[in-house]
Amino acid sequence: MLDIPWPKPLTDAQLKKLDAYRRLLLEWNERMNLTAITDEPEVYVKHFYDSLAVLMVPEWNKMARPGLRVMDVGTGAGFPGIPLAIVEEDIEFVLNDALQKRVGFLQAVVDELGLSNVRVIHARSEDLARDVDYRKQFDAVVSRAVARLNILMELMCPFLRVGGVGFSYKGPGFDDERVDGLRAAKRLGARLKEPMTYTLPLEMGARTIVAFEQITPISNTYPRKAGIPQRKPL
Numbered sequence: 001m002l003d004i005p006w007p008k009p010l011t012d013a014q015l016k017k018l019d020a021y022r023r024l025l026l027e028w029n030e031r032m033n034l035t036a037i038t039d040e041p042e043v044y045v046k047h048f049y050d051s052l053a054v055l056m057v058p059e060w061n062k063m064a065r066p067g068l069r070v071m072d073v074g075t076g077a078g079f080p081g082i083p084l085a086i087v088e089e090d091i092e093f094v095l096n097d098a099l100q101k102r103v104g105f106l107q108a109v110v111d112e113l114g115l116s117n118v119r120v121i122h123a124r125s126e127d128l129a130r131d132v133d134y135r136k137q138f139d140a141v142v143s144r145a146v147a148r149l150n151i152l153m154e155l156m157c158p159f160l161r162v163g164g165v166g167f168s169y170k171g172p173g174f175d176d177e178r179v180d181g182l183r184a185a186k187r188l189g190a191r192l193k194e195p196m197t198y199t200l201p202l203e204m205g206a207r208t209i210v211a212f213e214q215i216t217p218i219s220n221t222y223p224r225k226a227g228i229p230q231r232k233p234l
């Protein structure tokens with residue numbers, strides 16, 4: 001297990017779960033494409049630490065607990081959703097991805113680690129966001145490495161209740177997405193917050209989390225049909 005300065009102190013039980021997750025990730029990665037990052041320190045820093053970095057964002061800590069509902073859009077092999085669910089045990093997480101095989105892997109992780117606060121759903125987020133059980137039902141939505149901000153916000157905002165907050169994980173070069181993001185936010189009834197840039201431990205680079213708040217109820221127009229947000233970004 002790698003000893004690094006986590007965004008918040010972790011218990012032994014949480015560290016053990018993270019390591020069990022790492023083992024499952026590597027084991028399943030031999031059969032399917034889950035991640036290009038397999039070196040132990042890199043998995044810990046670029047996947048686990050990075051996923052938990054939202055714990056350093058003031059808007060995340062301002063949210064009242066317990067009973068919060070958080071959606072992870074395009075979770076892939078479970079980032080940031082699984083590390084967050086391991087550490088934020090009193091938050092209910094829904095992890096969504098369009099690829100069935102990744103969802104199968106995630107269900108195995110949830111079962112083996114006994115993560116009773118996680119539900120995994122196979123769907124395109126554009127379709128899921130039309131389901132009344134999910135539309136406007138979340139206090140927060142997280143997403144990493146899924147799309148540019150103006151596209152991503154159309155996928156994330158429909159899940160947020162008014163007053164809910166989206167957290168988009170970005171690389172260091174976020175500035176070129178800001179103008180398009182501001183335009184999309186206006187159409188979606190959201191407001192961008194000041195981004196938080198942080199450096200990963202072990203000199204593994206810089207990252208940014210951009211938070212945005214849902215200010216007014218989102219128009220029924222959004223999200224547009226599956227594929228349109230990507231082809232015709234706001």
Ligand SMILES: C[S@@+](CC[C@H](N)C(=O)[O-])C[C@H]1O[C@@H](n2cnc3c(N)ncnc32)[C@H](O)[C@@H]1O
Nearest residue numbers: 074075076079097098099123124125144145146
């Ligand atoms: C590059 S991967 C990133 C995965 C993970 N969030 C991470 O940071 O490692 C993008 C993921 O988003 C999913 N995805 C892309 N568009 C989606 C959509 N419209 N609805 C649901 N999942 C989507 C893909 O299937 C893929 O697993």
